[in-house]
Each structure stands twice: as C-alpha cells, then as structure tokens.
Amino acid sequence: MVLIASTIKDVAKYTGLSIATISKYINGGNVREENKKLIDEAIKALDFRVNEIARGLKTNKTATIGVLIPSLENIFLTSIVSRVESILLQYGYSTIICDYRQNKELENQKFDFLMNKFVDGIILVPLGINEDKIKMALEKDVPVILIDRSIKGIDCDVVLVDxxxxxxxxxxxxxxxxxxxxxxxxxxxxxxxxxxxxxxxxxxxxxxxxxxxxxxxxxxxxxxxxxxxxxxxxxxxxxxxxxxxxxxxxxxxxxxxxxxxxxxxxxxxxxxxxxxxxxxxxxxxxxxxxxxxPMQQIGEFAANLLLKRMKGDKSGYPAMLRLKTDIVEGESIKVINSFI
Amino acid sequence: MVLIASTIKDVAKYTGLSIATISKYINGGNVREENKKLIDEAIKALDFRVNEIARGLKTNKTATIGVLIPSLENIFLTSIVSRVESILLQYGYSTIICDYRQNKELENQKFDFLMNKFVDGIILVPLGINEDKIKMALEKDVPVILIDRSIKGIDCDVVLVDxxxxxxxxxxxxxxxxxxxxxxxxxxxxxxxxxxxxxxxxxxxxxxxxxxxxxxxxxxxxxxxxxxxxxxxxxxxxxxxxxxxxxxxxxxxxxxxxxxxxxxxxxxxxxxxxxxxxxxxxxxxxxxxxxxxPMQQIGEFAANLLLKRMKGDKSGYPAMLRLKTDIVEGESIKVINSFI
DNA sequence: CCTCTATCGTGAAACGTTTAGCTCTATATT
DNA sequence: AATATAGAGCTAAACGTTTCACGATAGAGG
Structure with a gap:
C-alpha cells in the first residue's frame, strides 16, 4: 500500500531520467518517443500525480476558479453555478463555491479567501463588496465577472438579465x-x-x-x-x-x-x-x-467570458451582457378586458 | 500600488528579524513583546498574508475541507451544506463545494480532485464512489464523513436520517x-x-x-x-x-x-x-x-464529527448518527375513518 | 571535414513557507 | 559560584514542482 504519494522525483528515479525531463513531458514538452513510453509506465506503476499545491507555488496558477454567491439555498443561483461549474470543468478548471449568507462582511472575507487560494478567476454575485478588492484582483490579473447584479461606478465585466x-x-x-x-x-x-x-x-x-x-x-x-x-x-x-x-x-x-x-x-x-x-x-x-x-444562459455566458479573460483576451472590456427574460403564462391573470 | 504580494521574507527584512522568527510568531510561538509589536507593524505596512499554497506544501494541511454532493440544485442538500460550511468556518476551515451531477464517474473524478487539493477532510453524499478511494483517503489521514446515505460493506462515519x-x-x-x-x-x-x-x-x-x-x-x-x-x-x-x-x-x-x-x-x-x-x-x-x-441538524452533526476526526479523535469509529424526521401535517389527507 | 541547426536532456535555482537543531543570553536553582 | 533551565532568535534544509540556461548529440548542408 502506497501511503506516501510518489513525486516527480520517484518517476525520475524509476526512469533514470532527470526531474526536468519528467516535468517537461508532463507539461507537454518534447521528449523522445521511447522516453514517453518509459515515463508513462513509471507514472502508472507509481501512481504518480502532480502535486497541485507545489505546482501552484511555482506557477501562481491553480486551474481553479472561485464562485461567490449570497446563498446556497437559492435555486436560481445554484442553477447558474451548476452550469458554470460544468463548463469550466470541460476546460480543466475546478470550482470553489462559497456562500456569504447575505452578509457583506462575510462576502469581503470570502473574496479574500478566494484570492488567498490563488484562484485564477472569480465569479461573483455582489452585495456589498469593497470595490478596491475587485480592482486589486484585476490588477493581480485575476479576472472577476459579476453576475446578476452590477455595481455602479466600477468597470467590471458583468452578465445579467434585462x-x-x-x-x-x-x-x-x-x-x-x-x-x-x-x-x-x-x-x-x-x-x-x-x-x-x-x-x-x-x-x-x-x-x-x-x-x-x-x-x-x-x-x-x-x-x-x-x-x-x-x-x-x-x-x-x-x-x-x-x-x-x-x-x-x-x-x-x-x-x-x-x-x-x-x-x-x-x-x-x-x-x-x-x-x-x-x-x-x-x-x-x-x-x-x-x-x-435564462439561468443556463447566464451560467454559460459568465463561464465563457471568464475563460476568455483568463486567456488574456481583454477585448470589449468591460463587457455588459444583458440577457432577455421570458414570460411563462399560467392562469393566474384574470382577463378583465381584452383589447385583442 | 502593491502588485506583488509581500512575503514573509519582506517582513523579515522590514523588522530586521529572521524568517524563522516571523514564522514562529505567525504560528503562535514565543516572541518578545517588543518584537511582536514590530512584526505586527510590518505585517500591516506590507499588507502581508501567509501564502496558503506555500504553507500547504510544507504542512500538508490546507485548512480546507471538501464537500461533494450529487446536485447543487437540490435544496435539501444545499441547506445541509450551507450549515456545514458555516460551522467549519468558525473553526477556521474553508469549504470547497463540488457537484457531481448525479454522475458516478464525475463523483469519482471529483473525489480525486479534492484529494489532489489536499483537503483536510471530506463530506460526501455517495452514489457510486469507488470504495478504495475512501479507504485510500482514510489511510492518508483524510477523514471522510458520508451524509444522507451509507455504503454497505464499508466502515465509514455516516450521518443520516432514519x-x-x-x-x-x-x-x-x-x-x-x-x-x-x-x-x-x-x-x-x-x-x-x-x-x-x-x-x-x-x-x-x-x-x-x-x-x-x-x-x-x-x-x-x-x-x-x-x-x-x-x-x-x-x-x-x-x-x-x-x-x-x-x-x-x-x-x-x-x-x-x-x-x-x-x-x-x-x-x-x-x-x-x-x-x-x-x-x-x-x-x-x-x-x-x-x-x-432535520437539515440543519444533519449539517451540524456532520461538521462536528468531521472536526472531531480531524483533531485525530477516532473514538466510536465508525460512527452512525441516525437522526429522526418529523411530520408536518397539512390538509392533504382525508379522514376516512378515525379511530381516535 | 567543418559548421549550423534542431532536438532532447540536464543541473540548479526558485517559489514561500515550516521546522529541527543550534546558539546565546538571562534568570532560577543548588 | 557553578550549573541547570527556559526563552528568544537564527541557520539551513526541506516540501514538490517549474524553468532558465546550457550541454550533448546527430543529421544536414556546404
């Protein structure tokens, strides 16, 4: 039973190659066909997986994005989040979802938490966020997308409905x-x-x-x-x-x-x-x-916009996506006088 | 404008103390009163905060727990999660919430993801989790608490209702x-x-x-x-x-x-x-x-049990907490024949 | 045969912490 | 006075990666 996870060092030892080579291969660099096979074998044999923490330390990228919403018990919001999460996953991103319980202080606190976790981007339903925090994030090259609500007086990408x-x-x-x-x-x-x-x-x-x-x-x-x-x-x-x-x-x-x-x-x-x-x-x-x-759409737009920003594409900034709502008619409206 | 976050090294330079001393202070060690003041001042001046990634690399602790549920659009589950999150926060833990969309493969994948993020504990609503994964987690000293459902044939703490x-x-x-x-x-x-x-x-x-x-x-x-x-x-x-x-x-x-x-x-x-x-x-x-x-209760019990396990207290393992439900009576049941 | 280029591989530093083990000083104990 | 003890600080190694700068090899072109 392997209790201690194996590291890139073990893979190097197993294959007789250097650590640098293993790292290069893992990250898509050029390696001789023969060595590729060897490394693959070693990885399987040792059940090696990259230590994301160590990688994050070096690269300052975590392939993780943060989602911050006022309540987890709001199906409107969780529907959106669910969609966001599923799209980002397709691009290799994982999602940290936080709930600030309609509490402005907690909102600010958790925003910091996400930044501390070095997320690569943030999707936020804002309530009383300190604008400086958003600016700070953007300066650190962590894109922020607001959903559902915008904040007046601040330039920030936003996806909402009309x-x-x-x-x-x-x-x-x-x-x-x-x-x-x-x-x-x-x-x-x-x-x-x-x-x-x-x-x-x-x-x-x-x-x-x-x-x-x-x-x-x-x-x-x-x-x-x-x-x-x-x-x-x-x-x-x-x-x-x-x-x-x-x-x-x-x-x-x-x-x-x-x-x-x-x-x-x-x-x-x-x-x-x-x-x-x-x-x-x-x-x-x-x-x-x-x-x-259109919850699904809001989620899709927000996720795709975030992906674009994380690629460094700042075109059209700040974007304001304003989706249209629908009316589903039931029978709860009495016809007093129809003009049609 | 501070674009690059300051590190412990900067604090050391600012105060004239060594890195080790700063670290010791941050983590609650003994430092002269005079130096405490000095360090506090430096931290404030430099807006220093511990890089959790680097810390995690050394300690293998992340003060983060993972929650894995089948759907975010299920209010029963999100109510529980919301409670869990709020309790753990009081103890300094943060929560990564994942949704596996009722998909067993995704469930297994995301479980791995959480382990890869080196969470300190996991709360899981299981569907088709590979039992080995749970065992592996427990062996690596990452406690796992099941909620809502248990898995037959595996020893694992579980909180559910009767x-x-x-x-x-x-x-x-x-x-x-x-x-x-x-x-x-x-x-x-x-x-x-x-x-x-x-x-x-x-x-x-x-x-x-x-x-x-x-x-x-x-x-x-x-x-x-x-x-x-x-x-x-x-x-x-x-x-x-x-x-x-x-x-x-x-x-x-x-x-x-x-x-x-x-x-x-x-x-x-x-x-x-x-x-x-x-x-x-x-x-x-x-x-x-x-x-x-009792959603709130389920959340509380799960959170507290997890906290206990993370402290290393294995007493009563595996715990099976089986809470009672209530019936709220409306008027949707016709009385055909009352015997009371 | 020499040089150029491309390909593949390597050593070593760096990321920001924690921590073991050490030294030094001051105080308490005998 | 000699010794033990405790407190405070320091040095340096370690965690597991990535990446820069360089070296080696081999085939191509002259």
Missing part, C-alpha cells in the same frame, strides 16, 4: 388584460435587480399613461415572510389592486401562501404574476404566470 | 386516518435512502397486517417527471389507492402537478403525503402533509 424590461413586460401583460391598478412587491432598493425591476414598473406606467398610486408600491426584502405580509397588506386595503407583480421567487412563495390562507381565489379575486421558478409556478393551482430568467 | 421509520410513520399516519390502499412512489433502488423508505412502507404494512398490493408500489427516479407519471398511473388504475406516499421532494412536485392538471381534488379524491420541502407544502392548496428532515 430586469427593467422583464418587469416592464410583466406589468404590460397585466395592462393588456385590462388591469389598471397593479401592485408591486419590490425588493430592497440597495440591490441592483430590485431597483431595475421597479424602474420597469414605473416606465410601463409612463408609457401607458397610467398614474402610479404610491400605495401600490411596497418594498420587501426578497424573503418569503415579506411576500406574505405585503400581499396581506394589499388584501386589506380599502381599494386593493386587481393584480400584483411580485419581483422574486421567495416573495412569490409568500404571496401565494397569503392568498391561500385567506382563501382568496386566483385569479378571480386577485391576479398574480411572479418571478423565477417554473416548478413553483406549475405546482400552484391554477398555474402561475411568471417571469423566468 | 429513513425507514420516516416512511413507517408517514404511512402509519395514513393508516390511522383509515386508509388501507396506500400507493408509494419509490426512488431508485440503488440509492440507499430509497431502499430504506420502501422498507418502512413494507414494515408498517406487516405490523398492521395489511397485505401489500404490488401494483401500488412504483419506482421512480427521484425526478419531477417520474412523480408526475407515476401519479398519473395511480389515477388511471381500475382500483386506485386512496392515498399516495411520495418519497422525495422532486417527485412530490410532480405528483402534485399531475393531480392539478387532472383537476383531482386533494384530499377528497386523493390523499397525499410528500417529502422534504416545507415551503412547497405551504404553497400548495390545501397545505400538504409532509415528512421533513
């Missing part, structure tokens, strides 16, 4: 079915996506020349509980909206729970358009209409 | 409400949890002296689609069950979708008890009754 028009389209759909009093359950306004989604809500009202009733614009925190509370708030208004647009998955969950617990019928008594999770949409009765984001 | 009695209790609940024809949608029988859950179903039938109708025992693959198909199968039987026990989250989703799409009323026309996701349970109308696993 949240503004996602919201625009969702609310527009309600308008075309005759709704005029449309409530919105927003996210926290220090989060980029939440700002954009609110902007879309506002713009579509402008374009349709419908005045916004401020009482219909409520701010949640992207968690289930607030979705529930704010839907309850709407239901208790003297003049409630006829439809509500909920701007993320968790709050959509909460909103549905609120409706269910009060036995409000969807869409007869309240129309609803939600966000992000097609499985959720299908399991609710009647099926929910929702905005879906 | 799946057998989880199923037993779920079906028993149906029995106490008067159901006698209870269908089960099982998982793939090469997965440990699926076997155990089926065993529970069988045992409770024995204990209640109810004969099992083989037509009521169907095997899915733990994915949404098969939950849907198998529920449809039950609904189309000439003599359908009055209640169905679905043995994981995804298939529960599918089963609910099938019921909804056929407009079957829960629980009047079909009773249901599902698995694993309390949010799902609350969003379905009427609320679903489900078996819930």
């Amino acid at each position: 949240n503004l028009n996602a919201a625009y389209n969702a609310v527009e759909l309600l308008f075309t079915k005759g709704h005029r009093r449309v409530g919105i359950i927003c996210g926290p306004q220090d989060i980029y996506t939440a700002q954009e989604r609110l902007k879309g809500y506002i713009r579509v009202h402008e374009d349709y020349q419908i005045k916004i009733d401020d009482a219909l614009v409520k701010y949640g925190d992207y968690e289930i509980q607030s979705g529930m509370e704010l839907m309850n708030y709407f239901l208790e208004m003297e003049n409630p909206p006829t439809a509500v647009f909920v701007t993320n998955y968790e709050m959509t969950l909460g909103a549905v729970m609120a409706l269910n617990s009060r036995n409000i019928s969807i869409p007869n008594e309240m129309s609803l358009i939600g966000f992000d999770n097609i499985q959720l949409a299908n399991v609710v009765k009647p099926k929910l209409s929702i905005v879906v984001q | 799946n057998l009695n989880a199923a037993y209790n779920a079906v028993e609940l149906l029995f106490t409400k008067g159901h006698r024809r209870v269908g089960i949608i099982c998982g793939p029988q090469d997965i440990y949890t699926a076997q155990e859950r089926l065993k529970g179903y069988i045992r409770v039938h024995e204990d209640y002296q109810i004969k099992i109708d083989d037509a009521l025992v169907k095997y899915g693959d733990y994915e949404i689609q098969s939950g849907m198909e198998l529920m449809n199968y039950f609904l189309e039987m000439e003599n359908p069950p009055t209640a169905v026990f679905v043995t994981n989250y995804e298939m529960t989703l599918g089963a609910v979708m099938a019921l909804n799409s056929r407009n079957i009323s829960i629980p009047n026309e079909m009773s249901l008890i599902g698995f694993d996701n309390i949010q799902l349970a609350n969003v379905v109308k009427p609320k679903l009754s489900i078996v819930v696993q």
Whole structure:
C-alpha cells in the first residue's frame, strides 16, 4: 500500500531520467518517443500525480476558479453555478463555491479567501463588496465577472438579465388584460435587480399613461415572510389592486401562501404574476404566470467570458451582457378586458 | 500600488528579524513583546498574508475541507451544506463545494480532485464512489464523513436520517386516518435512502397486517417527471389507492402537478403525503402533509464529527448518527375513518 | 571535414513557507 | 559560584514542482 504519494522525483528515479525531463513531458514538452513510453509506465506503476499545491507555488496558477454567491439555498443561483461549474470543468478548471449568507462582511472575507487560494478567476454575485478588492484582483490579473447584479461606478465585466424590461413586460401583460391598478412587491432598493425591476414598473406606467398610486408600491426584502405580509397588506386595503407583480421567487412563495390562507381565489379575486421558478409556478393551482430568467444562459455566458479573460483576451472590456427574460403564462391573470 | 504580494521574507527584512522568527510568531510561538509589536507593524505596512499554497506544501494541511454532493440544485442538500460550511468556518476551515451531477464517474473524478487539493477532510453524499478511494483517503489521514446515505460493506462515519421509520410513520399516519390502499412512489433502488423508505412502507404494512398490493408500489427516479407519471398511473388504475406516499421532494412536485392538471381534488379524491420541502407544502392548496428532515441538524452533526476526526479523535469509529424526521401535517389527507 | 541547426536532456535555482537543531543570553536553582 | 533551565532568535534544509540556461548529440548542408 502506497501511503506516501510518489513525486516527480520517484518517476525520475524509476526512469533514470532527470526531474526536468519528467516535468517537461508532463507539461507537454518534447521528449523522445521511447522516453514517453518509459515515463508513462513509471507514472502508472507509481501512481504518480502532480502535486497541485507545489505546482501552484511555482506557477501562481491553480486551474481553479472561485464562485461567490449570497446563498446556497437559492435555486436560481445554484442553477447558474451548476452550469458554470460544468463548463469550466470541460476546460480543466475546478470550482470553489462559497456562500456569504447575505452578509457583506462575510462576502469581503470570502473574496479574500478566494484570492488567498490563488484562484485564477472569480465569479461573483455582489452585495456589498469593497470595490478596491475587485480592482486589486484585476490588477493581480485575476479576472472577476459579476453576475446578476452590477455595481455602479466600477468597470467590471458583468452578465445579467434585462430586469427593467422583464418587469416592464410583466406589468404590460397585466395592462393588456385590462388591469389598471397593479401592485408591486419590490425588493430592497440597495440591490441592483430590485431597483431595475421597479424602474420597469414605473416606465410601463409612463408609457401607458397610467398614474402610479404610491400605495401600490411596497418594498420587501426578497424573503418569503415579506411576500406574505405585503400581499396581506394589499388584501386589506380599502381599494386593493386587481393584480400584483411580485419581483422574486421567495416573495412569490409568500404571496401565494397569503392568498391561500385567506382563501382568496386566483385569479378571480386577485391576479398574480411572479418571478423565477417554473416548478413553483406549475405546482400552484391554477398555474402561475411568471417571469423566468435564462439561468443556463447566464451560467454559460459568465463561464465563457471568464475563460476568455483568463486567456488574456481583454477585448470589449468591460463587457455588459444583458440577457432577455421570458414570460411563462399560467392562469393566474384574470382577463378583465381584452383589447385583442 | 502593491502588485506583488509581500512575503514573509519582506517582513523579515522590514523588522530586521529572521524568517524563522516571523514564522514562529505567525504560528503562535514565543516572541518578545517588543518584537511582536514590530512584526505586527510590518505585517500591516506590507499588507502581508501567509501564502496558503506555500504553507500547504510544507504542512500538508490546507485548512480546507471538501464537500461533494450529487446536485447543487437540490435544496435539501444545499441547506445541509450551507450549515456545514458555516460551522467549519468558525473553526477556521474553508469549504470547497463540488457537484457531481448525479454522475458516478464525475463523483469519482471529483473525489480525486479534492484529494489532489489536499483537503483536510471530506463530506460526501455517495452514489457510486469507488470504495478504495475512501479507504485510500482514510489511510492518508483524510477523514471522510458520508451524509444522507451509507455504503454497505464499508466502515465509514455516516450521518443520516432514519429513513425507514420516516416512511413507517408517514404511512402509519395514513393508516390511522383509515386508509388501507396506500400507493408509494419509490426512488431508485440503488440509492440507499430509497431502499430504506420502501422498507418502512413494507414494515408498517406487516405490523398492521395489511397485505401489500404490488401494483401500488412504483419506482421512480427521484425526478419531477417520474412523480408526475407515476401519479398519473395511480389515477388511471381500475382500483386506485386512496392515498399516495411520495418519497422525495422532486417527485412530490410532480405528483402534485399531475393531480392539478387532472383537476383531482386533494384530499377528497386523493390523499397525499410528500417529502422534504416545507415551503412547497405551504404553497400548495390545501397545505400538504409532509415528512421533513432535520437539515440543519444533519449539517451540524456532520461538521462536528468531521472536526472531531480531524483533531485525530477516532473514538466510536465508525460512527452512525441516525437522526429522526418529523411530520408536518397539512390538509392533504382525508379522514376516512378515525379511530381516535 | 567543418559548421549550423534542431532536438532532447540536464543541473540548479526558485517559489514561500515550516521546522529541527543550534546558539546565546538571562534568570532560577543548588 | 557553578550549573541547570527556559526563552528568544537564527541557520539551513526541506516540501514538490517549474524553468532558465546550457550541454550533448546527430543529421544536414556546404
């Protein structure tokens, strides 16, 4: 039983060649055919594998990239990450996934951790990252790709969806079915996506020349509980909206729970358009209409952009990839008045 | 702008002390008070941080543990992982999370990857891991903790839930409400949890002296689609069950979708008890009754056991921690005949 | 036969740490 | 006063690679 891993030195000894030659071969250099065979044999016999730690020490490359997200329990994010991971693997990169639990301090800490691990690149869903850290990384030639959210005032590659028009389209759909009093359950306004989604809500009202009733614009925190509370708030208004647009998955969950617990019928008594999770949409009765984001695509774009940057290709920097969302229609929107 | 990170050598130069002294101080050795101050100052001035790669090369410790799971898009797993990660962080450990996409080959590959990264310990949800790999890891003094599933015939610490009695209790609940024809949608029988859950179903039938109708025992693959198909199968039987026990989250989703799409009323026309996701349970109308696993606890137990092993404490090896599940009752089970 | 070039191989330094073993000094013990 | 002990610091080797600069060999071209 080989307890101590064999090193390049052992391979050298076994073959009678020098360490330098073995290293050259491993890294794709020219070696006589005869010696290639010999080295292969030795590697097999000794079960040799490169010590990545030692290699990393010399090369400052680790063939590892870091992914830093606010929560592991968010299926929207983990879907993206899963795709990223699978693409990078094809190019020989491994992935370290970190979760900063919506905690800005932890986010900064873990960013440092990744840099300390000498990852070759970082994919980040930012919340309160210290901009200097990103600059520092880029200066050290560690590319950083932001996903889902951008940070104003900083040049950085970013892959996200067109949240503004996602919201625009969702609310527009309600308008075309005759709704005029449309409530919105927003996210926290220090989060980029939440700002954009609110902007879309506002713009579509402008374009349709419908005045916004401020009482219909409520701010949640992207968690289930607030979705529930704010839907309850709407239901208790003297003049409630006829439809509500909920701007993320968790709050959509909460909103549905609120409706269910009060036995409000969807869409007869309240129309609803939600966000992000097609499985959720299908399991609710009647099926929910929702905005879906192209998670797979976000992952692919981010991974490919990162690969490009790691190759040293800085063209088009900073890139801003803005993908389009879709609406999957269920039966959660009542047709009050169709113009079509 | 410091582009090249400063090393221990720079700190030595700055302070006039030797490298060895700096290293000693960093690692908690004795140094004169006066020099401590000096070194601290130097570290701050030079923004020095230990190069973990170099340290790892010397010590063969990386203060990093690996987590290997079949899917990142499984909230049950990511909840556990999130907890594990947060506990280990408190002890200075960082976590590399890998996803093997339900692919046994990838699982083995990534296990190797983690070993290559010289993680100090591994937490694994096994599917088709090569047992030799686990033995090899243990021999190299890298503790391995299995979670959710054990592997027969191999000595290894494991943290899981009592799946057998989880199923037993779920079906028993149906029995106490008067159901006698209870269908089960099982998982793939090469997965440990699926076997155990089926065993529970069988045992409770024995204990209640109810004969099992083989037509009521169907095997899915733990994915949404098969939950849907198998529920449809039950609904189309000439003599359908009055209640169905679905043995994981995804298939529960599918089963609910099938019921909804056929407009079957829960629980009047079909009773249901599902698995694993309390949010799902609350969003379905009427609320679903489900078996819930103690994700947080699993995470805690696994993390603490791993910490213990990494300290070298081998007491009680191999440990088998078998946690209990709960049933959260909704309104998805019709009372046919109550004996209470 | 000489020179040039290309190919293959090597020795040795370097990456940034840790650590064994040593020296030196100051204090405590007898 | 002599000796033991403990504390603080240092030198140098080691971890397992990569890579630079060079040497050796052999065939080609003149």
